[in-house]
Amino acid sequence: MEKGFGSLARSAGVSAMALVLGMLSTTAHADAAADAESGTAPATGIAEGSDIVVTATRANEIAPATSSLEARQPQSIVSRSLIEDSLPATADFDQIALITPSVSNFGGNNGIGLGESKAQIRGFQDGEYNITYDGVPFGDTNDPTHHSTTFFPSNTIETIVVDRGPGNASQLGQASFGGNINLFSRAARDDFGGQLKASYGSFDTWLLRGLLNTGAIDALGGTKLVVTGQYVDTNGRSSHSPYKNYNLFAKAVVPVSPDVTLTLLGTYNHNKFNQPDKDGSTLYQQSLYGKHFSLNDDPTTEQYFGYNHTTKTTDFEIVKLEAQIAPGSTLENRAYTYYYDNETLSANDVTVWDKSTLSTTLADGKTKVAGDVPGYTKTNKYRVYGDIAKLKVQLAPIATLTVGAQIEWSRTYRQQTDVDLTTGGFNYVEKAVTAPPPPAIATNPGEKTPQYIKFDQNSQGNNAAEFVELEIKPVPGLSITPGFKHVDYNRKIFARWNQTTRYAQNLTNTYDANLPFLQANWQVSPQLSFYGEYARGFLIPSLTSLYVANPSFSNVVPERSTNYQAGFVFHGDHLSVDADVYSIDFKNKFASTNDPVFGTVWTNIGGALYQGIEGQVTYAVTQDLGIFANGSLNRAIEKTTRLQVGQAPKYTAAGGVIVKHGPIRFSLIDKLTGPQYANSPTVPGPTDSAATTAQNRALYFAYRIKAYNTAILAASYEIGPFRVGVEVTDLFNSQNVVTITSTGKTALNQIGLPLNTNFDQYYYQPGRAVSGDITFTF
Incomplete structure (x- = not known):
């Protein structure tokens, strides 16, 4: 049921933003809020854009990833300096997060940042953890998955904080389950300045980027503005797979009054690329054309690049209002919206190689036309609106209360239509379907569905969360924070032709959960702290659970997790080290079955146990030279079979050396999965x-x-306002398999063999790539 703050706000049609604006009118003379998210960076510059403060030691300043002494769960903070000094400019946020313990990824076989990748945290897959941008969770509306090249390229990111755990009560999102990747936007600075960058490298990859910080503008009351944009154009590593990206980003930080700060943020992103909807190539295709084969220039095949292309357009906007309403008490509100539009044309199956098997049906649904290429058009677009309000009140010197809520609603349109790619007409290839009578839920019983329609549906989401936290400091150095979060998720489908069932349906389901947590941090000394966390996690079922004849026949409930973890953080002058252990009990795994009476139904079966140990260490040998290492041992076993879950590496490790000496920047970083x-x-x-x-x-x-590693070498030298740099990714040209998509059509004795009857798709590391760049700073 919909209940609590979210239901009230939706029914009244009143945004929490309006409520906050009214309250702020009475606080004109309070002290200014000091939240770092307003754009004022911590003195260390390590975690700019976030509200995390990191001890300013030389080890932390040189470390590629570190943690805070105030941490209450395992975390890794990746600064802008790593992005600027050690990675190619095209890197996406998954590549940036890869430097941290327990994080792995796959995809990106077209080149780093030149194709979508997927990250895993402790073996939890994309869609089983949250990604946020300036505190706003985002993701697809059919399930909470993400697209690494779609919203936020690296020019829009100042800092990344990887939380390896579900977080506290105020950590929001539909997948408060396996962890959080928190992205923070570029900082608006007090001083005027900027940067122009041009880069060229392997695969004929061009990148142009600019950034401007206006500094505090006295004529506008001290308003600060940061603007950045970039253009990327490449042929890509995979055959006939060009990619183009355009991005614009702007953020203004406006001091409304001494106590109130208004932040306005917006970004626009546009991608165009050639790629099959289900990309990857088979071992047989690779035996003929190489392991990086994807598409060709032959219009008689499904691999023709003209039949496989996608355009994605997105925007993301946040209006944030912050105020300090009393000493130690703050009020904060974020109103946000984001949009995603994916328009794809794709061949049906690029693993098919024998041209004689290519056929499509004509309007009569029976006559086959040999040689015509079957495909489909796909649309997936949505607009999300939301608001997050948070009030933090110091009740006493030892107690601070935080309360807040989130409301969010989304509108989505998705369709797939079968087409004849050769002629441009419809392909009447689907099975004949007539909408059935009850007990199936069909809007128009007896109606026949066109045989070129896979689905055509609108859906809605209405979500709400309310949370409370009480931070208690009974003795100096000790912080204990219990908290509680209640979540409600409602989904509705209004389908002209629903996915899977392929007839008209109006369906709905609702899920809710109560999620307690308890965190503690004990700072034994200015250099050493210990922490521990207990938390419950929650993941709603995919919209797929409504692609059935009657959802009431299903008994699926949300996936749940119970998390226990503890660790320590030490920051010495030259040594920074932190480590943790964790145990996560995951249950209610989603599964679908075909019931002989009720058809497809969704239920929960089994679960998994995630356990491990993680750590990261940096040692500053001198003021200019640092060495680092991090790693993890990750056990993720399915409870019934006692076997490791899929796409969950058994360990990760990283290490390297970083030099920051005057005008010289040098790093050699290697990550082992x-x-x-x-x-x-x-x-x-x-x-x-x-x-x-x-x-x-x-x-x-x-x-x-098998295990594989990726080494990145980067070096640069400053000459006045110019910096000349070079980056070599996959230094040792380690083109190993990173993931396999098995089709289920390959016989056991043919798996791994380059046969034309093996239809599994293999994905590889893109191989060595070299880029050079020139940066002008003013």
Whole structure:
């Protein structure tokens, strides 16, 4: 049921923004809020844009990733200096986060930042953790997954904070489950300045970027503005896979009064690229054309680049109001909206190679036309609106109360239509469907669905969360914070032709959860602290659970996690080290089954246990030279089979050296991703025979992915206002498999063989790439 603050706000049609504006009118003479998110960076410059303060030691200033003494859960803070000094300018946020313990990723086989990638945290997949931007969670509306090249290229990011845990009660999002990747926007600075960058490198990759900080403008009451934009154009690593990106970003920080700060932020992003909707190539195709084969220039095949292209357009806006309403008490509100539009044309199956099998049906739905290429158009676009309000009140010198709420609603349109790519007409290839009578839920029983329609649907989301935290400091150095969060998620489908069922349906489902947590931090000394956390996590089912004849026949409930973790942080003058252990019990795994009476139904089966140890250390050998290492041992086992879950590396490790000496910047960083399996083990069903169980286990082990490493060398030299740099990614040209998409059509004895009957798609590291750049700073 919809309840609490979210339901009230939606029914009244009143935004929390309006309420805050009214309250702020009475606070004209309070002291200014000091939240670093307003654009005022901490003195160290390590975690700019965030509200995290990091001890200013030489080890922390040179470290590629560090943690705060105030941490209450395992975290890694990645500063802008790593982005500027050690990574190619095209790097996406998954590549930036990769330097941290327990983080792995795959994708990006077209080149770093030149194709979408997916990150994993402790084996939790994209969609099982949150990503936020300046405190606003974002993601797709059918499930909370993300697109690494779509919203926020690296020119829009100042700092990344990877929280390896569900966070506290005020950490919001639909996947408060496996962790959080928190992105923070570029800082608006007090002084005028800027930067122009031009880069060129492998795969004929061009990048042009500019940034301008106006500094405090006296004529506008001290308003600060930062603007940045970039253009990327590349042929890409994969064959016939060009990619273009345009991005614009602007943020204004306006001191409304001595006590009130208004921040206005907006970014626009536009991508165009050639890629099949289900990209990747088979071993047989690679045996003919190389492991980085993707598309070709032959219009008689499904791999023709003209049949496989996508345009993505996004925008993201935040209006944030902050005020200090009393000593130690602050009020903050974020109103936000973001938009995503994916328009794709794709061939049906780029793994098909024998041209004689390519065919499409004509208007009569029966006659095949040999040689015509089947494909489809796809649209996925949504607009999300939301508001987050937070009030922090110091009740006493030892107690601070934080209360707040989030309301969010979304509107989505999605469609797929079968087409004949050769002629441009419809492809009447779908099965004939007539909308059934009850107990199925069909808006128009008896209506026949056109055989070129896969689906055409509108959906809505209405979400709310209310949270409370009480920070208690009973003795100096000790902070204990219990908290509680209640969440409500309601989804509705208004489908002309619903996905999977392919007839008209209006459906809805609602989920809610109560999520307690407890955190503690004990700063034993100015250099050493210990922390611990207990937290409950929550993940709502995908919109897929409504792609059924009657959702009431399903009994699916949200996935839940119970998290325990503890660790320490030490910051000495030359040594920075932190480490932690964790144990996460995950249950209610989503699964669908085909019931002989009710058809497709959704339920929950089994779960998994995630346990491990993580750590990161940096040692400043001198003021100019630092060495670092981090790593993790990650156990993520399915409870029934006791086998490692899919796409969950068993360990990660990173290490390297960083030099910052006068005009010289040099780094050599290597990240090792441990062995993993492409698929999760199949949980035996109650009717599965011993032979079936053995076959499933054999299939699981057949898709093992070996450990692989990625080394990046970067060097630059400043000459006056100019900086000349070079970056070499995948220094040792380690073109290993990073993931495999198994189709289920490949026989066990053919897995891993370059046969035309093996339809599995393999993805590789893109291989060595070199880029050079010139940066002018003013």
